[in-house]
Amino acid sequence: MANDVVDFQLGAAGLGLGAFSGVLDVLSTCSKLYGLWRSLRGLDGYLGLLRAKLILQEALLDQWQRDWLSFTVSGKVALQKQRLLKVHQNAVIVSLEVVRSLLESLEPLREASKAPESALERLQLAAGGATDCDKTLGQISSMLNDLYRLLPPANPNVEVSQTVMSLEYIGCQGMPHCGAEKDVGLGSETFSRAMTFRQLGQDLEKDLEDRISAFKHTLPTAELTMAPDRVRITANDEASGGFRSFGTLDSKTPVVVEWKKYDLNWKGQKGIRLRGRIQNIARLLHADSKPDELLTLNCLGVFDDYEKSRYGLVFALPTGAEVDVEMRSMKSLLDQPTPETLPTLGDRYRIAYSLTLSLAILHASGWLQKSIRSHNIMFIIKAGRPVWSRPYLVGFDFSRPDSKDEVSEKPEQSVRFNLYRHSSAQGIPGESFRKSFDIYSLGVVLLEIGLWRLAWSFRGDDTNAKKVQSIFTSKATSWLGHFMGVGYRDATLKCLNGDLGQGDDSVVRAFYIEVVEIMGSLAESQ
Known part of the structure; x- marks a missing residue:
């Protein structure tokens, strides 16, 4: 994401250097928070599922950033996209600030998940806050979905992008049952099939x-x-x-x-x-x-x-x-x-x-x-x-x-x-x-x-x-x-x-x- 930000800032000179610095700053913060969850390993049960869902969210947000903030000023389409982003910049910043705040509310649970308790103890730790976490995840997803409706990603196949960007960080360890991701609402049909395909190979x-x-x-x-x-x-x-x-x-x-x-x-x-x-x-x-x-x-x-x-x-x-x-x-x-x-x-x-x-x-x-x-x-x-x-x-x-x-x-x-x-x-x-x-x-x-x-x-x-x-x-x-x-x-x-x-x-x-x-x-x- 960091390289994308630099490339875009160089290309945004036509609208003034740093014209979208507010969007870039809050995106950077969200990316770091998602990255902290992505770096965790060995989570099982609910915590493993929570991490997987956050990784999928990050993949879609990353896709959105590449489509809207990673082009140089060249051509009519690129200029039109920059102008449209400029019009909606305040709404984008407010939406992403809410996402950042919701991600920060999950930080205590992430920190606790690193403690050396047994798998059963970690499951008990997560269970108490499962309802609140599910609510938080739903609010983040809703906010990002509204952002994607306002400024849709232009990738020809966003589901595949989500799949490719997420699979290397998501294993079947800790999942409720491998191949059943669709049943628990985890990702797209493509993602579910790819996870099952990978597990079959293993x-x-x-x-x-x-x-x-x-x-x-x-x-x-x-x-x-x-x-x-x-x-x-x-x-x-x-x-x-x-x-x-x-x-x-x-x-x-x-x-x-x-x-x-x-x-x-x-x-x-x-x-x-x-x-x-x-x-x-x-x-x-x-x-x-x-x-x-x-x-x-x-x-x-x-x-x-x-x-x-x-x-x-x-x-x-x-x-x-x-x-x-x-x-x-x-x-x-x-x-x-x-x-x-x-x-x-x-x-x-x-x-x-x-x-x-x-x-x-x-x-x-x-x-x-x-x-x-x-x-x-x-x-x-x-x-x-x-x-x-x-x-x-x-x-x-x-x-x-x-x-x-x-x-x-x-x-x-x-x-x-x-x-x-x-x-x-x-x-x-x-x-x-x-x-x-x-x-x-x-x-x-x-x-x-x-x-x-x-x-x-x-x-x-x-x-x-x-x-x-x-x-x-x-x-x-x-x-x-x-x-x-x-x-x-x-x-x-x-x-x-x-x-x-x-x-x-x-x-x-x-x-x-x-x-x-x-x-x-x-x-x-x-």
Whole structure:
């Protein structure tokens, strides 16, 4: 928030330096009070729920501040917003002063929550003032809701913003029951689904590690394991390098099959881990709790193709897709452009926004994708034209929770695939793989979208990872501004350069604010 304040004050010179200093001062105080609750850890029961609700409030207020107090004086819209804020400045200050006062009234409870009492004693401590706290929370929410009606946030998806900004600070520990946040009025549908999605991933990971420790040879569940003869392969996706096929399930349902190769010599714990990872990915991508903004195909099950030493993850086509509708990868569309498959400027903005939003939700939910490239982005083709607004992320065969992990299997080592991998992430995507590597890979894809050319065409004869990275950065700097505008160019460069998550900002938060919101604004402008 502090950096936003400085940027805005520099940009507000047209209305007089410090024209909104009163608003900025009270916002700063509110931010500090919210931050004190956010910094607490290990709260359970009512106190954990209270902290979670305050974190959600802070996320929405932070969104409002970015929309109304974080722009420079440039363009007609920016000036109109400043003038409107100036007209309502006194009402805004009074509203925020009330919020500040209400937050201060919760300070005694926050201080008491840090005492070293047992969980039962802390619960008793909170119970006495629960009714008053609920009333205070309701008053804060009412006041902020009135502010948002007066000066609405302009973000294309405020619910997702709230979710991404809050998830890293809210865990299931101390919640009444994970996955039931909607029942207690905690946040939006998107937030509730993302929390449940994240907890499912954590539960699957714990189950796998427990089975590895116990050295059991059984799969965690059999519900998604299917017989190989139920799947009939009708065609291979040439653009995937042998990692994807098309076919039917039970001779009638069109499906996409993602292949995961394995070594027959993998026994014991190594074999258990591989089978468990594949089963976990299947269950995760089958979950009803998956947020709608995370554009992935629904996994119907997994089977073992013994003859070719590979697992097949079976995915349904998107809901509503007719039997004769095909899916094609972005790579194949770039390879074979036609008038019907050339996206407009607005289409490219919408593709970029949908992809960046999907990755933000995936990362906020605690997962890494690890194989982002144009080969693994699929579009529905209807009447010969791609549905540009819904690009689907596929290729989750190496995906895993964002935590320390022992990886036994190696990815395909194609030079064409390595083009999308950060220079520090070539080869095995193991323990050191992190969110910034996913973001770099997406940056290469954003370059391809902006120029509508394959990254392969830019590399020349270079295969050195650092040189290729430098080439991509140079192309983005020189060309993207002319084709897509400076906002798109700068957001893409931040992905390629690793300029996100510096200072106090986390990578998730910085990626959402500096990339996703920019792409969303560009998509909305068309």
